[in-house]
Amino acid sequence: HDSGTDADHQIDRAYQIALIRLPTPAQKVLALAFIRAQTDRHLNDGRVGGQTGRSARVRSIADTAAPSADAVKTVQLAALADLCHVIINTNEFIYLD
Numbered sequence: 001h002d003s004g005t006d007a008d009h010q011i012d013r014a015y016q017i018a019l020i021r022l023p024t025p026a027q028k029v030l031a032l033a034f035i036r037a038q039t040d041r042h043l044n045d046g047r048v049g050g051q052t053g054r055s056a057r058v059r060s061i062a063d064t065a066a067p068s069a070d071a072v073k074t075v076q077l078a079a080l081a082d083l084c085h086v087i088i089n090t091n092e093f094i095y096l097d
Contacts, residue, residue, distance in 0.1 A: 005073075007035050010080055018087045031083055038079035043072070 003013035011031045015023045023031060087093060 005076075007032060007076075007080075011035070011083070014080070014084050014087055018084070018093050019090075034083055034086070035076075035079045038082045039072075039075050042075035042078050 003009040008028070011028060012022055015021060015027070
């Protein structure tokens with residue numbers, strides 16, 4: 001991907017592609033927190049706060065990736081994909097103003 005591995009740049013690029021603008025400072029903070037939370041969720045095999053909510057995709061990542069740099073990279077990309085799904089489900093993306 002053209003934004004490298006830096007979450008800050010990835011968020012900016014996702015917003016630029018989907019919404020043709022950069023995120024507001026508040027959106028950037030929320031997006032960074034979301035990526036961190038989703039990365040932790042995927043790394044912890046879908047368990048957050050003791051709850052299990054494993055999707056097939058998360059189960060696949062957890063079952064095949066050893067806890068290594070490659071596994072972390074895989075779950076970070078999954079978290080970024082999750083953020084992209086959120087962005088393209090916003091009213092701003094779906095409807096013209």
